Amino acid sequence: MKRITYILFLIFMSQVVLAQKNASNKADKLFAEKAYVEAAKLYENLKPSQEILQNLGDCYYFNNQMHFAEKPYANLISTYKDSVKPEYFFKYAHVLHGIYKIERADEVMTIYRGFDVNTRKFKEHLNTIVPYNYTVKKISTNATGDFGISIFGDKIVFASLRSASGPAYKWNEKPYLDLFEGKLSNEGLLEKVKPFSKTVNTNTHESSAVFTKDKKTMYFNRTSDERVVVGDELYASVKIYKAQFENNQWTNITVMPFSSDQFSTQHPCLSPDEDKLYFSSDRPDSYGSFDIYSVAINKDGTYGEPVNLGNNINSKHREQFPFVDTDNSLYFASDGLQGMGGLDIFMSNSYDGVYAKPINLGETLNTGTDDFSFVIKEGDSIGYFSSNRDGGDNLYSFARQENGRKFTVEGFVKDIHTKELLPGTIVTLYDDEEKLIGQLVVGADAxxxxxxxxxxxxxxxxxxxxxxxxxxxxxTKDDGVVHYNIELEIESYLDAEKRLVKKDDGLVYLELENIYFDYDKWDIKPEGAVILQELVDLMKRHPRMEVELGAHTDSRASDIYNLRLSFRRSSNVLEYLVSNGIDRKRLKAKGFGKRKPLIDCGANCTEPEHAVNRRCEFLIVK
Incomplete structure (x- = not known):
């Protein structure tokens, strides 16, 4: 009897294992097909392995079900931390932001980034530097699947899941996206919503419409209705299409030549002069996921080659939903740049055709969930964006007010070598027109x-x-940096010039060969002129330098006679320097007569000793 029971137990266990394996295979197949809702149902009933936890978390993550994604990702990180791919730390951190577990999100993102991440301090910093504060209002109150507003005359056009009669999309078991149009009521709420043109909407996804100013051309997204093999999976790419308004309908619908079956090209946006189209794409030359690109629209209707906007804008994660305002400022959504969680909206200003480092637009606009698809009405401070902060995607309006920012530059003055602070230094600020902005003498703190x-x-x-x-x-660029820190590290003449020495008297001298004067003469001999050229060169290198020219005589003749003779010698050196381009105001001639001999030999000096005492010294006074 025991033997029969054991055999029955083995049969039962083998059936359980087989059922588990079959369910796992079926779930994996659904996951590969991106049928995430059905796949999640099966994964929930399976014994959690590393792959199952990864896939289950992804099923919820890709459908923005952050509360459900937290548990499998948390189990994955805690159980398999040493072998988990870095991307799962990134996803888990964004999940935690989405459910407002900010401190834990920062801990996880710190592991991923490799440096300390502190969202609270980041928000505080942004509050002082963002150009605007935003007052936000939801305008699509009865929907959970609207996003991507485009302004179209007195209407707005957006993408929505409102086509309830259409087929369900396996990814989220919701209807396929179509384009809709509507108007805003006096209260700013969306009303009179109806499907956009039947010639544009199809049985696949349409979204992200943008229109030329004459309302005769539109660009929009459409998902391929057939999937192709890309790498190891079947893939339906998103492409940009163009349509023209003729005879009161949208027609001549054509795919853009820079779209492809091998990657997605999405979220079109026109430049103010309509000679460029911006878009997001995961093209092979992207930095890792979706990047922002631009492509020239030629006058003959052809298009240039797409240009990646570079790593000032793009990261290895998602940069999507570009919008360019009338000042050529670029707005876009990113989850790769530091933010509040999920996609955040960023702004970058253009300088000489190059976009500067972007700034996160702050917590009055962005949340821990996805905030994206920003547009602003031309010449106004009112605009629209999309967010899933209330669960599903919804449309929001905003009014923005200038943030009272103060731009400053500050720093310390230090010796470049010793790093000692240098109080008493004069610091002066000029603008590019040489206008004096400010001047001060730094205090004890330099x-x-x-x-x-x-x-x-x-x-x-x-x-x-x-x-x-x-x-x-x-x-100073209005790219979020309002406080510039410039350390002024300066070098002493002694360190910069080998010929300068500090003598026992504590003063700094230029050490040159002696300029010999003939007995009772003050003219500069040719060999003296060669030596003085070094002083000319030195003073031209340092336009603020001032020099005292000290001439000395030998001990012969009276004090008064020698004082006059030495002054003539120093004055003659001064005139020589002036004739070689040195400003007279930077020079001071002094005669010391016989009062400071180098060789104190009195009345018993030899002729060579007298010659040494007949000299000119160069004291650096400034």
Whole structure:
């Protein structure tokens, strides 16, 4: 009897294992087909392995079901931490942001980034630098599947899941996306919604419409109705299409030549002059996922080659939903740049055709979930965006008000070699038109600070006696940086010039060969002119340098006679320097007569000793 029971148990267990394997295979197949809702149901009943936890978390993550994604990702990280792919730390951190577990999200993102992430401090910082604060209002109150507004005259056009009669999409078991149009009521709510043109909407996804100013051309997204093999999976790419308005209908619908079956090209947006189309794509040359690109629209109706906007804008994660305003400022959504969680909306200003480092638009607009598809009405401070902050995708309006920011530049003045602070240094700020903006003498803390303005060029000078003047050019850009920190590290003349020495009297001298004067003469001999050229070169290298020219005589003749003779000699050196381009104001001639001999030999000096005492010294006074 025991033997029969054991055999029955083995049969039962083998059936359980077989059923588990069959269910796992079926779930994996559904997951590969991106039927995430059905796949999740099966994975929930399977014994959790590393792959099952990954796939189950992904099923919920890709459908923005963050509360459900938390548990499998948490189990995955805690159980298989050492072998988990880095991308799952990234996803888990965004899931935690989405359910407002901010401190834990920061801990996980710190592991992923490799540096400390602190969302609270990041928000506080943004509050001081964002150009605008936003007042937000939901306008699609009865829907959970609207996104991507485009302004079309007095109407708005957007993508929606409202086509309840259409087939269900396996990804989320919801209807396929179509384009809809509607108007805004006096209260700012969406009304009079109806499907957009039947010639545009099909049985696959349509979204992200944008229109030319004359309303005769539109670009929009459409998903391929057939899937092709890309890598190891079947893939239905998203493409950009163009349509023209003729005879009161949208017609001549054609796919853009830079779209492909092998990758997606989506979220079209026109430049203000309509000679460029911006879009998001996971093309092979992207930085890892979706990047923002631009492509030229030629006058003959052809298109240039797509250009990646570069790593100032793009990361290895998602950059999507571009929009360019009338000032050529770029707005886009990213989950790869530091943010609040999910997709956040960023802004980047264009300088000489290059987009600067973007700024997150802050917590008055962005949340821990996806915020994206920003557009603003031309010449206005009112606009629209999309967000799933309330569960599903919805449309929101905003009014923006300028944030009272103060642009500053500040720093410390230090010795470039010793790093010692240098109180008493004069720091001066000029704009690019040489207008004096401010000047101060730094105090004991050697700190300076000046107010500046955005989008201006400046020069800052650090001037100090016996130091080389330091000049730094910088430009303030309205890209989120309102506080510039510029350390002014300056070099002493002694460190910069080998010929300069500090003598026992504590003063700094230029050490040159002696300029010999003939007995009772003050004219500069040819060999003396060669030596003085070194001083000319030195003073031209350092335009603030001032020099005292000290001439000395031998001990013969009276004090008064020698004082006059030495002054004539120093004055003659001064005139020589002036004749070689040195400003007279930078020079001071002094005669010391016979009072400071180098060789104190009195009345018993030899002729060579007298010659040494007949000299000119060069004291650096500034």
């Amino acid at each position: 700190n300076y600070v000046f107010n500046t303005e955005p989008n201006k060029k400046y020069k800052i000078f650090a001037e100090r006696d016996l130091y080389v003047t330091k000049t730094i050019d910088f430009e």
